[in-house]
Amino acid sequence: AAIAVAQCVERGLVDVAQPVATYVPEFASRAKQTVLVEHLLTHTGGLPLEEVYEGFRDGESAHADAWDRVVRRICYGELIWPPGSRCCYSDLGFFLLGEIVRRVDPKRRPYMQYVREEIFAPLGLHDMWVGMPSAEHERYAREDRISHLTTTGMSPACDSGMAKPAELMACDPSGNLRAPAAQCVELFV
Secondary structure, three states, X not given: OHHHHHHHHXXXXXXXXXXXXXXXXXXXXOOOOOXXXXXXXXXXXXXXXXXXXXXXHHOHHHOOXXXXXXXXXXXXXXXXXXXXXXXXXXXXXHHHHHHHHHHHOOOOOOHHHHXXXXXXXXXXXXXXXXXXXXXXXXXXXXXXXXXXXXOOOOOHHHOOEEOOHHHHHOOOOOOOEEOXXXXXXXXXX
C-alpha cells in the first residue's frame, strides 16, 4: 500500500500532508477530519485495532461489494486517540490507503488490479498478488505451488498449515501479499 501511495504522490495525485477526507470525504465523519494521509503511513492516525472487516478474510472478500463495506465501516468508525499523538499499528489504515489509491487512479481500478498493473507487472513479478483470483488459486493448487503457512500465534487468519483459498483471495492491503520468496526479494531489495 505504501508503494502504491508513493507512486500516486510521484504522479501528483496524492499529497501526504492532506487530510484523508480530501480523497475519501466520508472519512471526515465522527471527528476524523484531522487525520492526514501521513498519519496512515506512520500508524499515528488513531484508528482502532479492532477488525471492522469481520469475515473479510473468511470468504466475504470474494463478493464485489466487500471492499466497499470494509471502507464504509472504517469511515463511520471512531478514533481511539487524537491523530498524531501516539503510534500504534492498525490494519485499517492500509485499507484507507488502498481506497485513496483507488479513488485517485484515473482508471478507477480496484486496489488489487492497480498493484498488479502498476507495480508487479512492470517489475516482472507475475506470481505476486494482493488478492489472488480464484482461477489463479486453482492453477497454483494444481501445480502444487501453494506453500504451508507458519504462524506466530498472533492471528487466527494465519493458522499453520495450507493457506485457505479465502485467505489467499482476500484483497487485504495490510498484509496479504503472496508471492514466491524470490519475487519478494526483487520487490523489496
